[in-house]
Amino acid sequence: MNPAEPSVPEPTPEEQVALDRLYADFGAENLMPLWTQLDGLMPEHPTPEARAHVWEWKRLYTLAQRAGSLVPVGRGGERRAIALANPGLGGRPYATPTLWAAIQYLGPREVAPEHRHSQNAFRFVVEGEGVWTVVDGDPVAMRRGDFLLTPGWHFHGHHNTTDTAMAWLDGLDIPFVHHTDSAFFEFGPDEVTDRSTPDLSRSERLWAHPGLRPVSALERRANSPIAAYRWEHTDRALAEQLALEEEGHPGTVGPGHAAVRYTNPTTGGDVMPTIRAEFHRLRPGAETATRREVGSSVFQVFDGDGAIVLDGVEHRVGRGDLVAVPSWTAMRLRAESGFDLFRFSDTPVFEALHQARTAIEEEPA
Ligand code: GTQ
Ligand code: FE2
Numbered sequence: 001m002n003p004a005e006p007s008v009p010e011p012t013p014e015e016q017v018a019l020d021r022l023y024a025d026f027g028a029e030n031l032m033p034l035w036t037q038l039d040g041l042m043p044e045h046p047t048p049e050a051r052a053h054v055w056e057w058k059r060l061y062t063l064a065q066r067a068g069s070l071v072p073v074g075r076g077g078e079r080r081a082i083a084l085a086n087p088g089l090g091g092r093p094y095a096t097p098t099l100w101a102a103i104q105y106l107g108p109r110e111v112a113p114e115h116r117h118s119q120n121a122f123r124f125v126v127e128g129e130g131v132w133t134v135v136d137g138d139p140v141a142m143r144r145g146d147f148l149l150t151p152g153w154h155f156h157g158h159h160n161t162t163d164t165a166m167a168w169l170d171g172l173d174i175p176f177v178h179h180t181d182s183a184f185f186e187f188g189p190d191e192v193t194d195r196s197t198p199d200l201s202r203s204e205r206l207w208a209h210p211g212l213r214p215v216s217a218l219e220r221r222a223n224s225p226i227a228a229y230r231w232e233h234t235d236r237a238l239a240e241q242l243a244l245e246e247e248g249h250p251g252t253v254g255p256g257h258a259a260v261r262y263t264n265p266t267t268g269g270d271v272m273p274t275i276r277a278e279f280h281r282l283r284p285g286a287e288t289a290t291r292r293e294v295g296s297s298v299f300q301v302f303d304g305d306g307a308i309v310l311d312g313v314e315h316r317v318g319r320g321d322l323v324a325v326p327s328w329t330a331m332r333l334r335a336e337s338g339f340d341l342f343r344f345s346d347t348p349v350f351e352a353l354h355q356a357r358t359a360i361e362e363e364p365a
Contacts, residue, residue, distance in 0.1 A: 052324065057321050104168055118184045119174050225265070291360055294355060296326050298323065305335075305336045
């Protein structure tokens, strides 16, 4: 792999003594030479410490339920959120080196108080309803299939208006913000500021009309102003891609593979600067190409059964299951039934820094 060791002759015993002294003196001055660690520091391709890993939704949900009956939610702890901790990341609560993924659980009538932070956040709902997340005073309903945004520094709290518990997926850039020492946090009111339960948020009423944008707001924004991307729209977009393919028209990303990206309507780009979110739908029996990408991602199965093949290892997954995919992992999806998957990743960071790369290893069979 590595070019040959520098072609220096074996040190003499006297030279070895001097070398040992040199390295000890480097250490005493907090210095380290490159030449002894080139392999680890500058590998030929990414060599992630994070591992491919699957968390079963049923197990997560059962544990979240137990937390619900034992651990109160409120000021200080703020959220009953249980993070997916990648087994390769040394016990830290990170799904990947950049991404936080957690199951958050809110019991009947419970309230998670308002706060804001520089970390960008979203929610994705795989089952249930009855919680409103209040984002800068705008109550946003949460239901199965909805993708909801809480961009950095927007106040947000959640409240369950029903007698049934609800759990959902949180995705944040907590690890990225932590590694880069850029975190800020502020407490808000102990309650949620608006207890109303509208079907549509004010954000959606202003922004969520296809191809239409309010002329009062033509400036570009770093974050999407759409608080909730509703399942009915996502589902229809995917169904139409597959229907068009059936009719012989373009639109799918691959044979039997429909995909949409959630976007910021003021830029056409990703919903938030650090997080990309997409939804993928495969027809029964469909298979994707094998690809590698710089950056890590997390999938959640929304519906159906299938397999995610990571570096040749097949992981069979069903509704709600979550999968961490480390950077530059060879990845392929295979549908058994119709297979619906939500995916989020840190790709916008690498695109902004001109470090993004993809490689197609193999086309579908
Ligand atoms: O719902 O505000 O999973 O601030 C982690 C941090 C959820 C939230 C998390 C948070 C939240
Ligand atoms: Fe938060």
